[in-house]
Amino acid sequence: MNKQTLLLILLLFTGIVNARELEYNQVFFENSLMKKSWFYSETSYESPSFVLNIQGKLPVENKESFTPGNSLQLTYQSARKGQWSARLMFPQWRGKDFIKNGNSLFLHLYVADETPRTELPNISIELKNKKASKGLPLGGYLKNYSPKKWMEIKIPMKDFDDGSSIKIQHSEDIQSIVFQQAATDGKSHRLLIDQVEILPEECANQLPATPVLKTAKGYEQHVDLSWNPVNPEDVKYVKIYRSKDNIHFHPVAVQSPQYASRYADFAGLPGKTYYYKISNLDYRYRESELSPSVKATTHILTDEELLDMVQEACFRYYWEGAEANSGLALENIPGRKNMIATGASGFGLMALIVGTERGFITRNQLIHRLTKIVSFIENADRFHGALPHFLDGPAGKVDPYFGKYDDGGDLVETSFFMQGLLAARQYLNPLNLQEEQLRGRMTKIWESVEWSWYKQYADSPFLYWHWSPDYAWHINHRLIGWNETMITYLLAIASPTHSVSPEMYYTGWASQDTIAQKYRSAWGKTEDGSMYTNGKTYYGLKLDVGVSNGGPLFFTHYSFMGFNPHLFQDKYTHYFDNNRNIALINYRYCSENLKDYTYYGENCWGLTASDGPWGYKAREPVQRMDDGTIAPTGAIASFPYLPQASMKALKYYYRDCGSFLWGEYGFRDAFNLQEDWCANIYMGLNQAPMIVMIENYRTGLVWKLFMQNKEVQKAVNEIQTIKQ
Ligand code: CA
Numbered sequence: 001m002n003k004q005t006l007l008l009i010l011l012l013f014t015g016i017v018n019a020r021e022l023e024y025n026q027v028f029f030e031n032s033l034m035k036k037s038w039f040y041s042e043t044s045y046e047s048p049s050f051v052l053n054i055q056g057k058l059p060v061e062n063k064e065s066f067t068p069g070n071s072l073q074l075t076y077q078s079a080r081k082g083q084w085s086a087r088l089m090f091p092q093w094r095g096k097d098f099i100k101n102g103n104s105l106f107l108h109l110y111v112a113d114e115t116p117r118t119e120l121p122n123i124s125i126e127l128k129n130k131k132a133s134k135g136l137p138l139g140g141y142l143k144n145y146s147p148k149k150w151m152e153i154k155i156p157m158k159d160f161d162d163g164s165s166i167k168i169q170h171s172e173d174i175q176s177i178v179f180q181q182a183a184t185d186g187k188s189h190r191l192l193i194d195q196v197e198i199l200p201e202e203c204a205n206q207l208p209a210t211p212v213l214k215t216a217k218g219y220e221q222h223v224d225l226s227w228n229p230v231n232p233e234d235v236k237y238v239k240i241y242r243s244k245d246n247i248h249f250h251p252v253a254v255q256s257p258q259y260a261s262r263y264a265d266f267a268g269l270p271g272k273t274y275y276y277k278i279s280n281l282d283y284r285y286r287e288s289e290l291s292p293s294v295k296a297t298t299h300i301l302t303d304e305e306l307l308d309m310v311q312e313a314c315f316r317y318y319w320e321g322a323e324a325n326s327g328l329a330l331e332n333i334p335g336r337k338n339m340i341a342t343g344a345s346g347f348g349l350m351a352l353i354v355g356t357e358r359g360f361i362t363r364n365q366l367i368h369r370l371t372k373i374v375s376f377i378e379n380a381d382r383f384h385g386a387l388p389h390f391l392d393g394p395a396g397k398v399d400p401y402f403g404k405y406d407d408g409g410d411l412v413e414t415s416f417f418m419q420g421l422l423a424a425r426q427y428l429n430p431l432n433l434q435e436e437q438l439r440g441r442m443t444k445i446w447e448s449v450e451w452s453w454y455k456q457y458a459d460s461p462f463l464y465w466h467w468s469p470d471y472a473w474h475i476n477h478r479l480i481g482w483n484e485t486m487i488t489y490l491l492a493i494a495s496p497t498h499s500v501s502p503e504m505y506y507t508g509w510a511s512q513d514t515i516a517q518k519y520r521s522a523w524g525k526t527e528d529g530s531m532y533t534n535g536k537t538y539y540g541l542k543l544d545v546g547v548s549n550g551g552p553l554f555f556t557h558y559s560f561m562g563f564n565p566h567l568f569q570d571k572y573t574h575y576f577d578n579n580r581n582i583a584l585i586n587y588r589y590c591s592e593n594l595k596d597y598t599y600y601g602e603n604c605w606g607l608t609a610s611d612g613p614w615g616y617k618a619r620e621p622v623q624r625m626d627d628g629t630i631a632p633t634g635a636i637a638s639f640p641y642l643p644q645a646s647m648k649a650l651k652y653y654y655r656d657c658g659s660f661l662w663g664e665y666g667f668r669d670a671f672n673l674q675e676d677w678c679a680n681i682y683m684g685l686n687q688a689p690m691i692v693m694i695e696n697y698r699t700g701l702v703w704k705l706f707m708q709n710k711e712v713q714k715a716v717n718e719i720q721t722i723k724q
Pocket of ligand 1: 065069
């Protein structure tokens with residue numbers, strides 16, 4: 001085979017694989033969750049010119065929009081010897097990395113005053129390589145100029161491409177859309193812009209079909225709508241209309257069918273009756289007929305009902321939001337549609353059990369899903385029994401999303417998965433033939449994990465995080481506590497087939513040798529807790545174990561969704577008490593609020609790992625690790641530790657922040673009011689800890705199930721009887 005043929009085959013193969021992944025249209029602006037300013041924008045000006053901005057960002061317009069609920073304000077003054085520009089950056093989030101190519105830039109423009117066409121700004125694009133195109137006159141692309149109406153502007157990409165300074169290979173090369181001063185009349189002009197996006201020019205020429213609105217269910221301040229799925233190839237958005245009298249309907253939102261067949265309409269008040277209709281919009285915003293209306297009434301919820309509501313919404317992430325082929329959890333939604341996160345999937349197994357107990361699904365539905373999951377895992381890539389961090393759902397193959405060396409087993413993600421699998425196995429009834437068979441298959445998966453292989457060498461004191469068939473131990477990351485990997489040591493000791501010695505709890509996880517000390521000081525940036533034990537006092541609380549002042553809250557969640565900290569103490573501490581102190585330190589840090597974030601306090605606390613304005617990061621209750629980003633999972637998954645403070649936080653997140661923070665899968669991943677930012681995504685690692693830890697607080701269900709496993713009991717006993 002010659003090189004060219006090989007290249008062609010490779011290209012074809014890549015094309016096929018890529019084609020299966022969800023491709024996003026390159027949308028620079030559709031709607032802003034935050035009502036004040038648009039985070040993914042940047043303004044600048046030189047007097048005597050000006051562009052209206054809020055802390056360097058474009059203001060959001062909430063009354064007038066092309067696609068509901070909002071648009072962007074572009075209010076400017078173009079003067080001689082001055083200059084202004086406003087830049088829209090492509091909003092990136094994890095897994096939004098497959099982009100549909102398009103050949104035209106579209107936007108919708110509303111001229112809110114008497115601005116003549118010649119005083120409209122220029123528009124240009126900037127590529128990822130920082131090269132900028134020439135500015136094109138916006139006014140030149142308006143077919144019919146009519147102020148105070150939404151007008152479509154279409155600019156072929158080739159117009160930006162002058163063939164020399166910039167070359168656009170694919171629309172994903174485009175990083176920003178820039179509006180800038182064109183004229184010099186020195187007067188103030190006000191435009192609104194909406195739906196700034198790159199789309200293919202072709203589009204089906206018939207009206208989309210009318211969607212079927214199935215249900216509307218009222219909660220305290222929002223109504224949950226669901227409809228029959230529509231095809232995202234034909235429908236760009238489902239448009240949602242609300243009415244108070246079932247006569248006058250006004251549009252409130254659009255929802256992409258790529259992402260959900262639901263919408264959580266945060267109308268904002270209890271005790272109200274609303275009527276809803278929906279329609280489909282195609283890629284040119286042609287609209288179908290409206291569906292018949294469906295009615296719902298909001299009402300005050302009790303504390304118990306609020307907990308049910310949060311649990312059900314989080315459950316939905318793992319039930320409705322699961323990867324289609326495997327039934328397992330995605331890394332984040334919206335995000336990649338095919339990429340399974342195995343650790344989050346283990347958390348999801350526990351969420352499915354809770355969902356069954358709470359009546360969100362039937363036991364038969366659970367058994368059906370568990371069977372699908374087990375069948376998938378039996379055939380998926382495993383590396384000495386360990387799962388990789390990410391699996392491609394349709395193929396069941398490792399997806400080295402974090403880099404080429406991470407193309408093998410991930411023992412920590414595996415332990416999160418097995419924690420869920422053992423809880424699920426225990427939930428099944430050995431007296432029922434079908435369930436007993438499933439238990440047997442789960443046992444095989446659990447027993448196939450070669451925990452001892454991940455020691456790297458026979459007398460190793462440590463377990464290692466990764467092993468790759470191609471790069472072996474290249475990543476070479478030792479597992480050393482205090483962090484989220486306690487469950488990994490527990491299960492490695494518990495394994496009936498490939499166990500490690502219980503002594504590794506102290507020689508590995510809680511090691512006090514110099515390697516372990518250095519490891520802890522390196523990431524904690526402090527000597528506090530470098531011996532595993534800590535012993536210092538923070539905010540009036542003595543911390544027995546923990547690096548720095550305890551670290552991010554997920555350390556007290558991930559290992560303890562099944563593993564009951566009430567039932568475990570080693571020679572250094574009792575883990576419920578220690579976890580509770582870590583949660584309390586976090587709470588007191590946020591209450592003290594030395595960085596003076598207006599929203600921090602007794603209702604808003606809980607620094608942990610989450611998405612953020614500048615990406616995913618673990619945040620901690622120390623000033624240099626606190627950028628003002630709060631993830632609801634921090635406080636809500638701490639329900640067993642601080643139930644009253646967690647309930648206050650839950651109410652604040654829902655009642656005060658719900659308009660941007662609450663959505664189809666519960667609370668969005670994180671928010672930062674300092675930056676006027678809210679995550680667009682929900683994350684697999686963060687939704688389940690909320691439903692599961694609320695359940696442990698309410699009934700102890702998942703703790704009971706996991707701890708009933710004989711292997712777990714044996715490991716706990718072995719660790720606790722070590723005398724050192
Ligand atoms: Ca809009």
